[in-house]
Amino acid sequence: RGAARRARLKELADFRSTLIFYEAPHRIKATIEDAREIFGDRDCVVARELTKLHEEFVRGRLSEIAMPEGSARGEIVLLVGPPREGPARQTGGEATRSIVEEVEQLMDAHGLDQKSALKRVARERGIGKSEAYRLMIAERARSK
Structure with a gap:
């Protein structure tokens, strides 16, 4: 599963737009780590329980988003921004x-x-x- 995820992320590495991933809570930490390794330290948002009463957003760089094991619950969306212009x-x-x-x-x-x-x-x-x-x-x- 991890190898397949990394292979798919590598295919998306050259996209110049925001990437959106729907991820399971038990895989979000590994997905963030793989995304950082493959995409570099891009801006990102981890959104939880969108359109629900307790929706939550965590913004930062892929290196800054810390998801302790088992802390994420509910429906999770990971948005990874495009590479920074520079x-x-x-x-x-x-x-x-x-x-x-x-x-x-x-x-x-x-x-x-x-x-x-x-x-x-x-x-x-x-x-x-x-x-x-x-x-x-x-x-x-x-x-x-």
Whole structure:
């Protein structure tokens, strides 16, 4: 179950919009931990008992949301925000000049193929795989 959840989260890692998950109370802690590992430390909301008398919202970063084992009850919705816009989203400047080095470093250090390394760099920078590939090709063309 955990492996299937992580595989599905990895498929969603490049989405640039808010992600909404309906989760069982006994799995919410593991889901938050997996989401943080795969998506990075994004903004999120854990909503409990929506539209009911005792509805509750916990807001913060994925790293800040602490769900003690067995504390969650009722219907739970996890909202995970899109990657934050920041320096990594710039199309010029320092962030784009080192994408080839980042990919090569991941390939050497972790034994990843280029596609996997580029996907990881894209996720860390908060950009799509296609955009990361385009930046890498442009960087290589400039360095020739």
